Amino acid sequence: MILVTGGAGYIGSHNVLALIEKGYDVVIFDNLELGHIETVGTLKNIDSKGKVVDFIQGDLQNFDDINSVFKKYKIDAVIHFAAYSQVGESVKDPQKYYFNNVYGTLNLLRAMLENDVKRIVFSSTAATYGEPVYVPIDEKHPQNPINTYGRTKLMIENILDDYDRAYGLKSVRLRYFNVAGADSKTRVGEWHEPETHLIPNILKSTFGGSKKFQMFGTDYDTKDGTCVRDYINVEDLAKAHIFALDYLEKGGETNYFNLGTTEGNSVKEVFKACEDVTGKEIPVDIMPRREGDPATLIADNTKAKNELGWTPEKTLSDSVKTAYAWESIRSI
Ligand code: UDP
Numbered sequence: 001m002i003l004v005t006g007g008a009g010y011i012g013s014h015n016v017l018a019l020i021e022k023g024y025d026v027v028i029f030d031n032l033e034l035g036h037i038e039t040v041g042t043l044k045n046i047d048s049k050g051k052v053v054d055f056i057q058g059d060l061q062n063f064d065d066i067n068s069v070f071k072k073y074k075i076d077a078v079i080h081f082a083a084y085s086q087v088g089e090s091v092k093d094p095q096k097y098y099f100n101n102v103y104g105t106l107n108l109l110r111a112m113l114e115n116d117v118k119r120i121v122f123s124s125t126a127a128t129y130g131e132p133v134y135v136p137i138d139e140k141h142p143q144n145p146i147n148t149y150g151r152t153k154l155m156i157e158n159i160l161d162d163y164d165r166a167y168g169l170k171s172v173r174l175r176y177f178n179v180a181g182a183d184s185k186t187r188v189g190e191w192h193e194p195e196t197h198l199i200p201n202i203l204k205s206t207f208g209g210s211k212k213f214q215m216f217g218t219d220y221d222t223k224d225g226t227c228v229r230d231y232i233n234v235e236d237l238a239k240a241h242i243f244a245l246d247y248l249e250k251g252g253e254t255n256y257f258n259l260g261t262t263e264g265n266s267v268k269e270v271f272k273a274c275e276d277v278t279g280k281e282i283p284v285d286i287m288p289r290r291e292g293d294p295a296t297l298i299a300d301n302t303k304a305k306n307e308l309g310w311t312p313e314k315t316l317s318d319s320v321k322t323a324y325a326w327e328s329i330r331s332i
Pocket residue numbers: 178196197198199201202213214215216217227228229267290293
């Protein structure tokens with residue numbers, strides 16, 4: 001049985017689908033503050049071919065909530081997504097982020113140790129690298145996060161190293177670049193309120209009543225003046241977690257990997273891909289730069305390829321297509 005914290009959220013829910021597909025029993029733990037009960041309903045109703053897909057509502061900041069899950073189920077490993085992830089908010093209200101992300105994870109790890117569960121795949125981020133010193137960014141790049149969100153994730157990475165040394169708890173930390181797209185069968189997708197991410201914001205602006213798309217900054221030192229990011233498809237990303245679980249199940253040591261495509265796309269290129277997929281001319285407002293946005297973030301994914309055997313397969317256009325299919329359903 002795999003415990004998935006944050007399994008009712010965007011990335012977590014796609015991972016639950018991937019786990020079900022691979023024949024794992026899954027228990028989702030989520031406080032439903034940002035995750036959605038509708039997503040839980042969808043996941044519980046998937047034909048799991050006799051495998052368990054259970055849901056427990058609870059909060060990681062409450063030790064008994066999470067500890068009771070380990071008492072109820074025989075957990076083999078944990079995939080830990082539950083966290084706040086908005087950079088701007090993390091700077092305005094760091095306490096909220098340290099309590100939820102760091103303290104919540106400490107409770108989870110305490111429950112793991114008390115119940116003798118020693119394997120965890122942790123959802124980390126390229127934000128732990130901070131302003132890039134060089135690109136593409138490999139795992140040797142210094143980790144100097146420039147915001148509270150990135151610092152919470154780096155602190156947890158450091159805690160995981162200490163817990164391995166002291167208690168033999170093995171972790172794989174997956175450092176995501178820009179996650180994009182939705183389930184190709186449109187069962188789950190990206191659903192944030194408010195939405196801050198590029199692709200859903202462009203697509204939302206194509207539906208009546210939505211806000212006009214705002215493009216933040218066209219004066220960066222990049223190919224066309226807009227920020228360049230590495231958009232990794234959410235289904236490809238989910239597959240990497242299955243490889244990471246497998247790696248730990250086979251006795252792999254604590255490790256960390258970048259998850260990206262090695263391709264950089266500018267905001268203007270993403271915008272064009274959205275116009276191509278939707279067949280619509282999308283109105284846009286050019287805005288000043290958004291605070292804290294580095295010009296270019298691109299992953300070197302060689303380590304994940306070599307050591308996990310993972311290769312991303314989907315293109316930016318695939319991600320935009322599935323994201324559009326998902327937004328189309330939601331806008332009805
Ligand atoms: N962006 C934009 N308009 C939006 C949302 C994002 O121009 O409504 C830009 C943002 O400034 C950044 C890129 O798109 O350069 C990716 O932003 P996103 O929030 O999707 O991911 P991040 O790179 O911040 O994790």
